[in-house]
Amino acid sequence: MKKTLHLIATILPISMYAEDVAKEIVAQPLTLNVGNTAWVLVATALVMLMTPAGLALFYGGMSRSKNLLNTIAMSVIGYVIASIVWVACGYSFAFGADIGGFIGFDSFFLDGIKVTDIWAVGNIPTLLFVAFQMTFAGISVALISGAVIERLKFSTWMIFAFLWIIAVYAPVAHWVWGGGFLSKDGVLDFAGGTVVHINAGVAGLVVALMLGRREDYGKSAMFPSSITLTVLGASMLWFGWFGFNAGSELGADGIAASAFLVTNTAAAIGAMSWMLMEYVTYKKFTLLGIASGVVAGLVAITPAAGFVDIKASLVIGAIAGVVAFYGVNGLKKALKYDDSLDAFGIHGLAGIWGAVATGIFANPEINELGKGLLYGNPNQLIVQIEGVVVTIIYAGIATAIVFKVASLISGGARVVHDEESQGLDEVVHGEKAFNVR
Numbered sequence: 001m002k003k004t005l006h007l008i009a010t011i012l013p014i015s016m017y018a019e020d021v022a023k024e025i026v027a028q029p030l031t032l033n034v035g036n037t038a039w040v041l042v043a044t045a046l047v048m049l050m051t052p053a054g055l056a057l058f059y060g061g062m063s064r065s066k067n068l069l070n071t072i073a074m075s076v077i078g079y080v081i082a083s084i085v086w087v088a089c090g091y092s093f094a095f096g097a098d099i100g101g102f103i104g105f106d107s108f109f110l111d112g113i114k115v116t117d118i119w120a121v122g123n124i125p126t127l128l129f130v131a132f133q134m135t136f137a138g139i140s141v142a143l144i145s146g147a148v149i150e151r152l153k154f155s156t157w158m159i160f161a162f163l164w165i166i167a168v169y170a171p172v173a174h175w176v177w178g179g180g181f182l183s184k185d186g187v188l189d190f191a192g193g194t195v196v197h198i199n200a201g202v203a204g205l206v207v208a209l210m211l212g213r214r215e216d217y218g219k220s221a222m223f224p225s226s227i228t229l230t231v232l233g234a235s236m237l238w239f240g241w242f243g244f245n246a247g248s249e250l251g252a253d254g255i256a257a258s259a260f261l262v263t264n265t266a267a268a269i270g271a272m273s274w275m276l277m278e279y280v281t282y283k284k285f286t287l288l289g290i291a292s293g294v295v296a297g298l299v300a301i302t303p304a305a306g307f308v309d310i311k312a313s314l315v316i317g318a319i320a321g322v323v324a325f326y327g328v329n330g331l332k333k334a335l336k337y338d339d340s341l342d343a344f345g346i347h348g349l350a351g352i353w354g355a356v357a358t359g360i361f362a363n364p365e366i367n368e369l370g371k372g373l374l375y376g377n378p379n380q381l382i383v384q385i386e387g388v389v390v391t392i393i394y395a396g397i398a399t400a401i402v403f404k405v406a407s408l409i410s411g412g413a414r415v416v417h418d419e420e421s422q423g424l425d426e427v428v429h430g431e432k433a434f435n436v437r
Contacts (some may be wrong), residue, residue, distance in 0.1 A: 026159035028097020031125035036251045040124050040132055043247025043304035047135035051079040051142050051238035056343050057292070058233030059146050060433075062341050065225035066423025067150045068433035071341075072155055074149065078142035081161045086134040094133065094178050101181035104174045109206065122250030133173075140169050140196045146341035147204030151214050151420055152427050156413045157222045160406035164203065169397045170197050172391055174385065187364060187387035188370050188380070190259065191248035193303025193354040198391050201348020203399040205339060209270055209401055211413055213338035215420055224435065227287050234291035238267055245305035255367055259305040263298065266317030271319025288327075296324035300354035304361060312361035319357070320350045359384030 056075035063071040082090070089108050096104030106112065111128065118125040141161045148157075175182040176189050189195055216222070224230060245263045249256040274293025275285055300320030301313055308316065327345030339345060359381035362370030371377040407413035415418075419427045426432060 002047070013283040027264075030118040030120060030123055032118055032125070033251070036122045037124045037128060039252040040122065040128055040247055040250055043243035044128065044132045046243025047132070047139070047247065048079075048238045048240075050237055051135070051139045052076045052242065054236030054240050055139060055142050055232050056233065057229045059149065059341050061226040061229030061231075061233060062224045063149050064222055064423070065105050065433055066425055067426060068229075069226045069429050070154065070226050070424035070430055071145070072147045073154070073429065074145035074152075075142040076426060077158060078145060078161050078297035079138035081158060082138035082141055082165055083134060084406055085162055085165045086137050087130070090137055090165050090170050091133065093166065094137075094173040096178075097176070097261065098179045101184065102174070103171055104180075111141075119123070119250070124250060129250070132250075136192055136196055136244075137165055137169055140192075140200045141165055142197070143343055143347055144204045144207060145343075147208040147339045147343040148211050149340045150424065151414055152211060152343075153247050153410055153413055153415055154424070156406050156410040159409050160289055160403055163402045163406055164399065167402050168203065169195075169199060169396055171398075172394065173223065175390075176387065178234070182291070182387050185386060186380070186383045188307060188358050189204055189303045189355065189387070190306035190358075191245045191302045192361060193299070193351045193358070194387050194391050197299045197302060197351030198388060199395045200345075201351055202301070202343045202392050202395040204343030205337070206221070206345075206349060206396050206399045207403050209337055210337045210400065213336075214246070214340070214419065217338045224288065231287050231291050234294050238264075238298065238318075240379050241267070241302075245302060246342040249306055258309075262308060262310060262313035263301055263305055265296045265310055265313045266297040266301035268297070269314050269317035270294055270300070270324075273297075273318045274325050275321075277322055277325040292324065292346060295319045296320045296350045297325075299347055299350040300349070300357065303354045304358040306371075307358060307362040307367045309361075309363050309366055312363065313358075315352060316357045316361065320353055323353050324350045335382075352392075355388050356381070 019096045052075060056072040059075060060072040087110055091110065092106045093103055096106035098104055113126050115125065115127060118124070119126045119129040141164055145157065173195050174180040176187055177183065187194065240262055242260050246256045246260040249259060269289045271293035274289050274296060278289040279285055280436050296362065297317035297320050300316050304316060324346045327341045327349040332339055332345055360373045362372035362380060364371045364375055371380060373381045377389060415424065
């Protein structure tokens, strides 16, 4: 009984933490919900597709041709490492028994979880919940790679990815989703605006600053190798994001359907918003801008997806396009940092806006667990800001430490001048993205 009560407490928001509610739920025997299980199986596969395919192509197409394969490889190996770390210890640290509100722990290698165990929310197999959450860890660490491509040692990246999931991602996931102090304070994050995008976006900025700019940054033009690949990758991300957001309901129900619809709406208006900003500024409608706007809208709606209505999604997506456009074309240029593929500009800034917007627009008619400022609960906005600030501070400091340790282990983080000049595809992988005869 105690273990089951804890399991429920780790996944339900503070508004449902009362033990009498938990006991009432426990009193009903858990039986597998086949419909929910089928949906979350599909959603898990969709989210998996986002990293070694969608993000890899989205990032790869924006890199220069001499580094295209290396950029893709960083996303792919990030997912590979996350898959192993998650089942070894990451899941336990994120969703295990709460220790002081900061970290969880049950056992290593999923010891004690049987194939017949059922996750209380959604009545799906616990192992399916493990797999679903694993895909979130995979894309989170892969997002960081966009900030440091074309100059980071591949060995350093692998060590960093391993350590970051354990030391940064898992604790933040526990705080928000696993029964930690932010979930007890009432922070709302339906599908990962704080846990995934702010966390990874801030980490990307920190690592980019520590690594330094590419040698020819600001000195010569750096043309993307293939806008076609980037748009294809963005489209795959858009497709996979339905699993990301609607799947986070862990059930095939009305909230999942609403999350699906507002996700699509925010992505579309985000693309339109970015495109208009770009036209006003540069008098061009670029496909790269449209693709970037899609992703910005998707990022911003992620924490709010299960809590807001269509009207709110239009506002959230539209502002996300403006915020991310400014981050990429204003803030980065003004401060002259080299966030290669704008991990912070798009994921970090749009993620911050989305988390704050959740505190404004959360509609109890959509989901009774969320009630924002516009519906008479200003405290929710304060709590959301708390979550944003705490995540930024922790992600920044912890990432800096992790990156320093990874650099020391690998004997330095940065490739040498000749390797950077030649391109990392041939130097690291012995391959070329395009073999033209």
